Amino acid sequence: MPNTINKASISRIKSNRRIQPSAKELIKEILSGNKTALSRAITLVESTNQKHNQKANEIIEACLKKKNKTLRIGITGVPGVGKSTFIEAFGNYLISQGKKVAVLAVDPTSSISKGSILGDKTRMETLAKSENAFIRPSPSGDSLGGVARKTRESIILCEATGFDIILIETVGVGQSEIAVHSMVDFFLLLKIAGAGDELQGIKRGIIEMADCIAINKADGKNKQATRNAKIEFTRALHLYPPKKDGWLPKVLECSAINNDGISEIWKMITLFLHETKSFFNEKRKSQNKYWLLQTIENNIVADFYNNKEITLKLEALMIKVKNQEISPFIAAEQLLAFHQKT
Numbered sequence: 101m102p103n104t105i106n107k108a109s110i111s112r113i114k115s116n117r118r119i120q121p122s123a124k125e126l127i128k129e130i131l132s133g134n135k136t137a138l139s140r141a142i143t144l145v146e147s148t149n150q151k152h153n154q155k156a157n158e159i160i161e162a163c164l165k166k167k168n169k170t171l172r173i174g175i176t177g178v179p180g181v182g183k184s185t186f187i188e189a190f191g192n193y194l195i196s197q198g199k200k201v202a203v204l205a206v207d208p209t210s211s212i213s214k215g216s217i218l219g220d221k222t223r224m225e226t227l228a229k230s231e232n233a234f235i236r237p238s239p240s241g242d243s244l245g246g247v248a249r250k251t252r253e254s255i256i257l258c259e260a261t262g263f264d265i266i267l268i269e270t271v272g273v274g275q276s277e278i279a280v281h282s283m284v285d286f287f288l289l290l291k292i293a294g295a296g297d298e299l300q301g302i303k304r305g306i307i308e309m310a311d312c313i314a315i316n317k318a319d320g321k322n323k324q325a326t327r328n329a330k331i332e333f334t335r336a337l338h339l340y341p342p343k344k345d346g347w348l349p350k351v352l353e354c355s356a357i358n359n360d361g362i363s364e365i366w367k368m369i370t371l372f373l374h375e376t377k378s379f380f381n382e383k384r385k386s387q388n389k390y391w392l393l394q395t396i397e398n399n400i401v402a403d404f405y406n407n408k409e410i411t412l413k414l415e416a417l418m419i420k421v422k423n424q425e426i427s428p429f430i431a432a433e434q435l436l437a438f439h440q441k442t
């Protein structure tokens with residue numbers, strides 16, 4: 101793995117901006133640690149143009165062959181909890197420990213409303229300037245499945261470029277945590293202490309997925325509230341069934357803005373890696389299986405709904421179902437049978 105990003109190759113690619121590099125050229129540059137080539141390859145992954153996607157597939161296939169020891173960390177939390185401040189502090193800390201850090205985001209809201217929750221503001225300013233960091237905002241897409249797939253492919257590209265820690269940020273507002281959880285080795289939930297109602301408004305599923313709950317903004321007047329929240333979360337975590345890998349999720353506190361508790365979080369993650377070592381590859385394999393099946397499912401569904409004849413027939417059947425002229429099950433069967441014939 102190269103230690104520094106290859107500057108000569110960056111300027112070569114920059115000076116050639118107008119000429120589209122071939123897949124082979126991009127592969128070569130990516131494998132030598134070129135961030136500009138990485139950006140370009142991610143743009144191909146994100147493109148809706150089929151030719152671009154074919155090129156992206158060729159690049160991904162080559163990148164998959166590069167065996168790296170990487171770590172993928174998912175970070176979630178509601179807007180305002182301090183995700184970008186935390187990632188800035190944590191990312192800079194990791195870089196100070198000799199790591200190369202890529203930050204990706206999964207923000208399905210970017211396709212629904214114009215303003216995405218992640219990425220509108222200027223975020224992670226010092227991290228963005230670091231030679232050993234790479235930050236990419238969330239891809240847009242029609243569906244969470246589409247956004248997640250693109251991010252997953254971008255992870256592979258980042259890893260092949262030599263980034264050894266990939267932070268994947270998501271908004272704690274819905275299904276996107278499940279998607280991110282299924283692409284990472286470690287899942288971190290950021291929380292802030294409230295007024296004794298810590299467990300309210302937090303979905304059970306998200307706590308269950310977390311390998312660590314970090315209570316952020318543990319500073320100033322918040323310190324006592326954080327301590328109480330820590331006790332409450334620790335108690336709550338004991339109520340969940342043990343994880344397959346045997347890991348007991350931890351509750352830590354931090355102040356991202358003051359850089360407090362950041363190294364402790366990394367220490368805890370290294371303990372996790374040590375304790376769950378024998379499960380690491382198994383988890384990645386089962387995630388690959390999940391993504392294989394998920395992609396098939398997504399493509400079948402997209403193929404079905406992109407069929408003009410199907411959508412016309414579906415509209416007609418919906419009216420019939422609404423008027424109780426046909427049962428929804430028979431209507432579905434009729435439509436599926438029609439789809440099989442097309």
Ligand code: GDP
Nearest residue numbers: 178179180181182183184185316317355356357
């Ligand atoms: P995000 O929406 O989850 O990405 O949250 P941001 O990182 O944008 O932070 C939201 C607000 O909380 C900003 O005004 C930050 O300055 C503030 N903030 C973030 N971390 C801390 C912290 O550790 N302590 C305090 N007191 N404020 C923080």
